[in-house]
Amino acid sequence: MSDYVPRLDDITFILDHVAGLEEVSKLNGYQHADPETVAAILEEAGRFFSEVMAPLNQIGDRQGSVLTEEGTVRTPDGFKEAYRKYVEAGWAAAHMPEKWGGGGLPYTVGVVIEEMFKTANLAFSLCPTLTHGAVEALRTHGSEELQGTYLEKLVRGQWSGTMNLTEPEAGSDLGALRTRAVPQGDGTYRLFGTKIFITWGDQDLTENVIHFVLARLPDAAPGTRGISMFLVPKFIPDDMGNPGQRNDFKIVSLEHKLGIHASPTCVVSLGDAGEGALGWVVGEANEGMRNMFTMMNAARIGVGMEGVAIGERAYQRALRYARDRIQGRAIGASDTESVPIIEHPDVRRMLLTMKANVEAMRSLLYVTAAEADHHFHGETEEQRRLAGSRLALLTPIVKAWCTDVGVEMASLGVQVHGGAGYIEETGAAQYLRDSRIAPIYEGTNGIQAIDLVLRKLPLEDGAVVTALITEMTEVVIQMNHHPELAGFGDELSRAIRGLAESSTWLGERLASGDIQSALAGATPYLRQFGTVVGGWLMGKAALAALSAPPAVKPEFLAEKVITARFYGEQILPLANGLVSAVKGGADILENAVF
Numbered sequence: 396m397s398d399y400v401p402r403l404d405d406i407t408f409i410l411d412h413v414a415g416l417e418e419v420s421k422l423n424g425y426q427h428a429d430p431e432t433v434a435a436i437l438e439e440a441g442r443f444f445s446e447v448m449a450p451l452n453q454i455g456d457r458q459g460s461v462l463t464e465e466g467t468v469r470t471p472d473g474f475k476e477a478y479r480k481y482v483e484a485g486w487a488a489a490h491m492p493e494k495w496g497g498g499g500l501p502y503t504v505g506v507v508i509e510e511m512f513k514t515a516n517l518a519f520s521l522c523p524t525l526t527h528g529a530v531e532a533l534r535t536h537g538s539e540e541l542q543g544t545y546l547e548k549l550v551r552g553q554w555s556g557t558m559n560l561t562e563p564e565a566g567s568d569l570g571a572l573r574t575r576a577v578p579q580g581d582g583t584y585r586l587f588g589t590k591i592f593i594t595w596g597d598q599d600l601t602e603n604v605i606h607f608v609l610a611r612l613p614d615a616a617p618g619t620r621g622i623s624m625f626l627v628p629k630f631i632p633d634d635m636g637n638p639g640q641r642n643d644f645k646i647v648s649l650e651h652k653l654g655i656h657a658s659p660t661c662v663v664s665l666g667d668a669g670e671g672a673l674g675w676v677v678g679e680a681n682e683g684m685r686n687m688f689t690m691m692n693a694a695r696i697g698v699g700m701e702g703v704a705i706g707e708r709a710y711q712r713a714l715r716y717a718r719d720r721i722q723g724r725a726i727g728a729s730d731t732e733s734v735p736i737i738e739h740p741d742v743r744r745m746l747l748t749m750k751a752n753v754e755a756m757r758s759l760l761y762v763t764a765a766e767a768d769h770h771f772h773g774e775t776e777e778q779r780r781l782a783g784s785r786l787a788l789l790t791p792i793v794k795a796w797c798t799d800v801g802v803e804m805a806s807l808g809v810q811v812h813g814g815a816g817y818i819e820e821t822g823a824a825q826y827l828r829d830s831r832i833a834p835i836y837e838g839t840n841g842i843q844a845i846d847l848v849l850r851k852l853p854l855e856d857g858a859v860v861t862a863l864i865t866e867m868t869e870v871v872i873q874m875n876h877h878p879e880l881a882g883f884g885d886e887l888s889r890a891i892r893g894l895a896e897s898s899t900w901l902g903e904r905l906a907s908g909d910i911q912s913a914l915a916g917a918t919p920y921l922r923q924f925g926t927v928v929g930g931w932l933m934g935k936a937a938l939a940a941l942s943a944p945p946a947v948k949p950e951f952l953a954e955k956v957i958t959a960r961f962y963g964e965q966i967l968p969l970a971n972g973l974v975s976a977v978k979g980g981a982d983i984l985e986n987a988v989f
């Protein structure tokens with residue numbers, strides 16, 4: 396049996412009772428995705444990822460992807476065959492647009508399928524994650540001609556997509572990038588430059604790899620205003636649309652790194668042969684950053700999902716180990732009677748911390764995905780606008796909070812194993828190594844926190860944050876009717892007040908122009924925000940469980956209430972401990988001596 400079994404009970408419960416799948420399925424174009432159909436699809440998906448992808452996780456870690464002498468990437472044993480099955484089964488295209496050969500499922504459902512893939516095999520899953528981002532960019536900004544040539548193949552997973560942004564001198568600040576695009580006078584461009592850290596920049600899974608590259612035109616303005624996005628195929632399609640001549644796009648080397656070994660992280664040279672890599676502009680020239688954000692916003696949610704996924708995988712392994720490992724005596728038991736470590740209160744605390752955090756993060760992920768569906772498919776302009784603002788607010792929180800907590804949960808998973816966790820054979824260490832990249836790429840978590848404070852908090856003069864706080868408070872009111880949730884409700888009420896206090900303080904700093912102080916508090920604010928949002932959603936889940944929805948097993952409902960109470964009574968109170976860090980101002984940081 397696979398060592399990863401998707402927790403479909405929790406997944407479907409959150410979809411149905413926290414994220415509002417039924418409402419999503421009423422949206423235009425999604426009527427076929429009713430909760431019953433979705434549950435059946437997810438069961439099938441769970442089986443696939445557990446049986447086909449999960450067994451390759453450790454193999455991928457040990458073998459890694461390698462660069463061959465021919466300059467192409469060879470993936471670990473079994474990856475090619477598994478990818479073929481993934482595409483044939485339609486999982487690659489499940490939530491992609493029907494118009495281009497996709498399954499047309501809501502994003503809310505696509506997110507669950509992707510979460511399962513990431514939980515089964517994080518490094519492998521990055522290939523389709525980037526392809527999905529490429530599809531979004533091309534669908535939204537590409538010309539009809541480019542769409543006609545590339546979209547269907549990308550949607551079906553026949554070809555893959557990559558994001559080529561980073562350069563040695565341009566990481567968080569993409570405005571510093573130097574890659575040049577020279578117009579050829581016939582609508583095409585030749586690109587010259589070096590890109591680093593390009594995930595799945597090459598592979599042997601698909602017949603072609605389509606790169607989305609940020610570069611500058613000769614007369615471009617400095618900084619981010621002068622960046623354009625180009626589509627650069629590995630093989631230039633011939634007249635029939637099939638992969639033809641090899642482009643001047645060379646994989647120079649693969650990075651040696653801490654984790655996600657199966658994911659080739661490429662150093663790339665464009666124009667190495669002197670000719671220049673042939674490319675086509677996507678969208679308007681000089682609007683590359685704006686267009687790239689279409690890819691990045693989807694990818695940010697995709698990366699946040701990695702925190703959920705790695706936390707779940709680490710939890711499942713730790714739970715199994717804790718049931719099997721005999722060590723120590725239970726309090727009050729005889730001297731000779733050793734017990735499985737799961738009986739010790741401290742081990743139970745670690746396991747419950749992992750479980751509760753994963754469920755809170757999963758709830759945030761699905762709720763955010765549902766906002767995306769309402770934003771793109773909502774019936775009225777007003778519904779689409781409201782969902783779009785909420786989506787914008789929650790995106791940096793999904794990315795940064797889920798990935799920070801994901802790393803902590805992977806670390807806790809190692810701790811549950813004791814010394815065995817530190818030994819590679821156990822597998823727990825791989826999750827910790829794999830998890831560590833997620834807070835870094837797709838905009839570091841520090842950059843996400845800045846986005847939250849400088850761009851999202853001021854949205855509509857603070858009304859977007861205020862509306863969320865009001866909605867959270869309504870959950871507290873409902874919790875007051877349930878004596879078993881009294882403690883949780885009090886904590887949630889306190890935590891919401893703390894969040895309002897931090898938000899007001901930061902808003903005042905921004906209004907007075909004291910940006911340094913606002914930025915100094917950005918990271919603790921994001922952590923506080925995520926923790927409180929997690930409390931709100933676990934509160935919603937507990938309320939739903941207490942209303943005993945039919946067709947959900949009573950044992951699961953009781954378990955959900957206990958897990959939610961643990962989050963509310965023991966994790967959530969930590970949020971208010973962050974208020975003083977949020978309001979600490981810039982003084983201490985500015986005067987720090989290093």
Ligand SMILES: Cc1cc2nc3c(=O)[nH]c(=O)nc-3n(C[C@H](O)[C@H](O)[C@H](O)COP(=O)(O)OP(=O)(O)OC[C@H]3O[C@@H](n4cnc5c(N)ncnc54)[C@H](O)[C@@H]3O)c2cc1C
Nearest residue numbers: 558559560561566567592593594660836837838839841842
């Ligand atoms: C395994 C891996 C895969 C990757 N995949 C891709 C990919 O597919 N495509 C791609 O284009 N890139 C990719 N990247 C690059 C990744 O997105 C960058 O590493 C990331 O954006 C950070 O840039 P940097 O490494 O230059 O760090 P820097 O920008 O140098 O940042 C260093 C530190 O300074 C902080 N910092 C920087 N600027 C500020 C600021 N203004 N305010 C506050 N703090 C700041 C950062 O938060 C960070 O803590 C990948 C990286 C890795 C390691």
